[in-house]
Amino acid sequence: MRQALVAITLSLLVVACSTRGGVPREDLPPPPKPSAYRADVGVKVAWKAAVGKLPAQTGLALCPAVVGEQVFVAGAEGRVTAFRAEDGTKIWQQDLQRPLSAGPSVTDRLLVVGSRDGEAIGLDAADGELLWRSGVTSEILAAPALGAGLVVVRVADGRIFGLEADSGRRRWLYEHTVPALTLRGTSNPILVPGRMAVIGLDSGKLVALAPDTGRPLWETTIATPSGRSDLERMVDIDADPVLYRNDIYVASYNGRLAVADAATGRTRWDRELSVHAGLAVARDQVYVTDAEQRVWAFDRFNGASIWRQDELRGLQLTGPAVFGDFILVGDSAGYLNWLSLQDGSLQRRQKIGGAFSCAPVVHADNIYVLTSDGLTVLR
Secondary structure, rough: OOHHHHHHHHHHHHHHHHHHHOOOOHHHOOOHHHHOOOOOOOOEEEEEEOOOOOOOOOOOOOOEEEEOOOOEEOOOOOOOEEEEEOOOHHHEEEOOOOOOOEEEEEOOOEEEEHHHHHEEEEEEOOOOOOEEEEEOOOOOOOOOOOEOOOEEEEEOOEEEEEOOOOOOEEEEEEOOOOOOOOOOOOOOEEOOOOOOEEOOOOOOOEEEEOOOOOEEEEEOOOOOOOOOOOOOOOOOOOOEEEEEEEEEEEEEOOOOEEEOOOOOOOEEEEEEOEEEEEEEEOOOOEEEEEEOOOOOEEEEOOOEEEEEEEEOOOOOOOEEEEEEEEEEEEOOOOOOEEOOOOOEEEEEEEEOOOOOOOOOOOEEOOOEEOOOOEEEEEO
């Protein structure tokens, strides 16, 4: 009963935080009119595809995965589909008849999705054949991390599982205490090949685990809970940490944006910022969508602010993605927003479909956009 009440409360909380960022809706400016922004961004819709039911609730992590010349998408009702990236031709489709909540994550031969029923499912990425199912202890709200024969699965009750990639058998289990109140959703684990798995926790800590045993290698505090209420004390790391060269860029809700050394976990710099949508790193800058629906650019070496974009605050925004000379963010009205990489100015608002399900995915010269209407590919 407690879990059901918490889930309902947190679903509402995420919507409130995402759309308002702690600012009353009537105090927010209206979204900018698309007609005011007509810059030529040099891309057009290449193809579209229906992909089955997409998330109607917050906290799910169903985003496209692109590997080589293929793009993979999972629907909330259980269908997983592989398309040819060039023209959208369907290569295969597998109906798992399970309510899916995370993934797909894909390597050359293995695809893994997670379910709301607490199951990690491995498929052959070449033809969709079911390879294995592995039961875990609660729903999976983060895309699994794959690499070097290991699948790292993070589940909603705070446990992290290390599974054998060829069979789904458990290799190790790491447990930590989950705070009394958290945002619905969890950040994706990341793998530093051959060295560690890195996970941002709901407690505001970043932990690195040994890939063979799950033993903690280091742990660092990104944000410390403060305030009188459980709501004020939430410091979830829900934005996916980003590994860039030898650094890990990470941000927490009600907390900080920071960069940590991948080898030791020591922070190089940090600054106060509340984040749960996402961040991206490119060239010499880190780009962030904060909890007040503002998009920022910071110097990745020292955290100095370079620019801030406030015009989209009346909308719920995705995390940012970098495409050429632009920053891309999707919004709850179904627009892809093009910001100047140089100064953050809004260059174009391009209607794609329904509300965005996740941040745009950039691969090679393509942009993959998943909305409530399906998958759209631009190039």
